[in-house]
Amino acid sequence: MSRSPLSLRSPRPSPLACLPALLGAIAVAVLAGCAAPPVGMAPAPAPAPVPVPGPAPAAPKALVIGHRGASALRPEHTLASYERAIEDGADVVEPDLVMTRDGVLVARHENEIGTTTNVAELPQYASRKRIKVIDGERLDGWFTEDFTLAELKTLRARERIPQLRQANTRYNDQFEIPTFDEIIEMVARASQRSGRVIGLYPETKHPSYFRSIGLPLEEKLVATLRAHAYTRSAPVFVQSFETGNLRELHRRLGGSMPNVKLVQLMGGARSRPADWRLAGDTRTFADMMTPIGLREVASYASGIGPEKSSVVPLDANGNLGAPSALVHNAHAAGLLVHPYTFRPENRFLPRNLRTGGDDATRSPAGMVREVQAFLAAGIDGFFTDDPALGRQAVDTLGH
Secondary structure (H helix, E strand, O other): OOOOHHHHOOOOOOOOOOHHHHHHHHHHHHHHOOOOOOOOOOOOOOOOOOOOOOOOOOOOOOEEEEEOOOOOOOOOOOHHHHHHHHHOOOOEEEOEEEEOOOOOEEEOOOOEOOOOEOHHHOHHHHHHOEEEEEOOEEEEEOEHHHOOHHHHOOOOEOOOOOOOOHHHHHHOOOOOOOEHHHHHHHHHHHHHHHOOOOEEOOEEOOHHHHHHOOOOHHHHHHHHHHHOOHHHOOOEEEEEOOOHHHHHHHHHHOOOOOOEEEEEEEOOOOOOOHHHHHOOOOOOHHHHOOHHHHHHHOOOOOEEEEEHHHOOOEOOOOOEOOOOOHHHHHHHOOOEEOOEOEOOEHHHOOHHHOOOOOOOOEOHHHHHHHHHHHHHOOOOEEEEOOHHHHHHHHHOOOO
8 A cells, every 4th residue: 555645744743742832822813813013023924724624525316317218208219208308307318229120220129119110000011020039039020120220210109008108109100210329419419408418328139139130239339339429428338138248348348438338237036148048058137146246247347237126125015125235235346236117107116105096197206205215225326217206316315
């Protein structure tokens, strides 16, 4: 350990040795307030002011991450959704990224787009319907990798869960599918207008699958981040449920973009990353959440994105229980913790935080209270479909 500058100075006299001088100084100060100094004697110099320590710097507030934008209020993964998230106070917006047939990154939660666009109603694309197995799941629908960007731009976005978010359906068929480039440009403009730096949190969706069909996501993602001045300096978090592509991104970035951090997403404790399953690795996300597993994650990532029940599980009655050790163990490994996903509808809330009504009924106060329980558990940020409520939870914590 290097020595501090103070250790190089001469030893300081003891407090007792200083006492006579201190009393004399006090006497001079008192007399100076009563009479002028004798003629020919210069006034005693004023004592140097004692520096008063300032307040300790405030701990950074948890990041409010607009999950697919403000998807509780607009159809997800549209520029309108991201713009609303920023207006509502999100620190970061999250686009999920998939690939077109001609190699362009676009924002969709899944590469299957039958339920989030109007593609099923367009006769010119009826023959594009396919049955595919993606990460072990059999899917029947339309897939982005079977469309060029120009063709995808003829589609329009729709609300993904209309049974819970009926109000969002009034925006159906109004918005295009945005490219990652368009999202970056929009965020840069919004940052300039608002005077605050807004981060991006892209997720690489199904990276092993896309690599298997000759459309790897990693190369295009890094090239896109480097191509925009905004993403060469603004906070960027790249997330994935797989591990191999995060390691590949870690290798590709090689410290050349310190503003870019990698985040290992974690599913349910019994499930496995798709690349582990493909490789015959029998470990699960539960293994990844152990202290040893977290130290391994820290070798290639800066944070974790666990499902929220891994941080604060529900008890037998469906109410919030006591926090697990995950946040403590992750912090001990040097990892940030950004759990997902906080939503305002009764369907997604602990039972004791719901309000009267059905599953679709919003409980704003319930979501705020839920988020604040997680903030008290020490999380560093969180994904939410309603950034305005997330902002409220952060800004009113402790008030």
